[in-house]
Amino acid sequence: MMKRWQAVKRLLPLLAVFSLLLSGCGREDLSALNPQGPVAEGQLGLIKLSIAIMTLVVIVVFAIGIYVLIKFRRKKGQNEVPEQVEGNHKLEIIWTAIPLVLVIVLAIPTIQQIFAYGDGPNDWKDKNALQVKVTAHQFWWEFEYPQYEGLKTAQELLIPVDKKIALELKTADVLHSFWVPALAGKMDTNTDGTINHMSLSTPKPGTYIGKCAELCGPSHGFMEFRVKAVEPEDFEKWVEANKAPAVLPEDKQLAEKFKTNCLSCHAVGDQGGFSAPNLTGIGSRETIAGILLNDTNGAKGSKPVKDNLVEWLKDPKGVKPGNLMPAPKDLGFSDEEIEQIADYLANYKLEY
Ligand code: HEC
Ligand SMILES: [Cu+2]
Structure with missing residues (x-):
């Protein structure tokens, strides 16, 4: 008993250091906990639901555990081996059924959300959506707008607010993952040539930070991009501005x-x-x-x-x-x- 406590005492400072280190990872602008669009909001809802269910499970299991520890502890002067119970059908059915119910409670909204917000290939065909072909490169992002001939940009995905943005994701080299925490969850860019789809939108003008979420080489950590949401008129202006002839150095x-x-x-x-x-x-x-x-x-x-x-x-x-x-x-x-x-x-x- 004493030994175990000493081990715990030694581990505690280590845990404290880890939590300190991890708190350094908290960048408000890169957080799924601060959603700025419907897809991210739905995903945060699911995170909250699963945390609630898990918290409930932890509380109930600990409560039963503590109750049993206290109620059935060895009493003073009790020396005989207690009655050995093996198997209890009623209890076993209960503790199989409850997790099943919990998993179903979690599954129903999850599946609903997957289809509500992630109808990728169909969103891509949706005439009201803005299509963007995303290509991941070591270590930069390319964005092409096939509905606007020849329109391509890099590192900064400009989108109009209040519009469904349908993305088609692929890679030019290795596996990357497209992730804008404030707007939507991650999506891999596959190396086998298959294409992934996802969609996102936001009602709020602003700049949302994106990151590659799949270790892809020495500069993976620097593979950031921006999603810049602007009013639809400004988006059209930007499209027009891109058509201007090339500007070259004057000299x-x-x-x-x-x-x-x-x-x-x-x-x-x-x-x-x-x-x-x-x-x-x-x-x-x-x-x-x-x-x-x-x-x-x-x-x-x-x-x-x-x-x-x-x-x-x-x-x-x-x-x-x-x-x-x-x-x-x-x-x-x-x-x-x-x-x-x-x-x-x-x-x-x-x-x-
Ligand atoms: C062999 C191809 C190649 C040549 C030649 C090249 N670059 Fe690049 N350049 C790249 C690549 C690839 C990147 C993206 C690097 C990254 O972010 O991982 C890049 C990035 C850049 C960026 C940053 C772009 C952004 O979107 O922010 C600038 C600016 C740039 N290059 C300027 C130049 C200039 C000026 C020259 C000529 C002196 C030049 N490059 C020559 C391949 C090239
Ligand atoms: Cu990457």
Whole structure:
């Protein structure tokens, strides 16, 4: 008895440290406990229901346990072995039936919600839904809007409020998982070529943080994205703004260098490729590379867009280890040219 207590005493500080560590994981902006749309609300409801049922079970089991411990403890002077009881049909039926009932109570709303909020493939065909094809890459997110020809963006999924957003999810490389805690649960991007669907919506304009929820490589922890919900008129304005012809650096020589070295992977406007994030209007986005916070919406710890661009361009792998962008200096860009490119990109904004 004494020994056991000592072991517990030794474990307690460890548990305290763990809970302290875990409390560091609590980011309010990345919490499923603060839902901002119907899907996340329904999911929180299920979390609450299952916690309630489990709490009830714990209370009842502990109460019975404590009652039995007290009632049937050995009395003073009681030396004979008590009557040994083996099996009791009535009790066994009861404690099989109760969990079954509890599981059914949990299953009914769960199944209801799955179908109410997750009719993925049908939502995709829903004419009133905004379709977005999501492609996960190590370590960035690509968003394509097939209902708007040629419209593609990266790291920041712009959506109109009060509209069903139907997502089709796939990966370009390894297994990732799309997760915007405030709006909806996770959905994997499969590596076997199969496509997953999910949908979400929100009535509230705002920026919701998303994260890759499947360990996918050295920069998995930095694989963040933003879902930015705006009024429908603003969304249409953004769509129009994206159609503007490509803006290139004013300096002719720099523009050529940018075209040959950067647009082999990236796109601006109607020029370039799509093996890397579309840079159109990057100056008005809320992050660089999904993780360096721009001061476009005054977020805590944010910096001017240009500073973040310089930080990224000076050392992309320093910001996100293992990512696939070559360092511009290895492509022959001087520090001065990096500054100029950062300046150009920071001023490449979309009005909406
Ligand atoms: C071989 C392809 C490739 C080339 C060439 C390349 N990049 Fe990239 N770039 C990438 C990839 C991939 C990412 C995404 C990295 C990540 O977030 O994991 C990226 C990210 C970026 C970002 C952040 C994008 C965002 O959405 O926030 C900027 C800015 C950028 N590159 C600028 C440049 C510039 C300027 C050049 C030319 C000097 C260049 N890149 C050359 C592949 C490339
Ligand atoms: Cu990932």
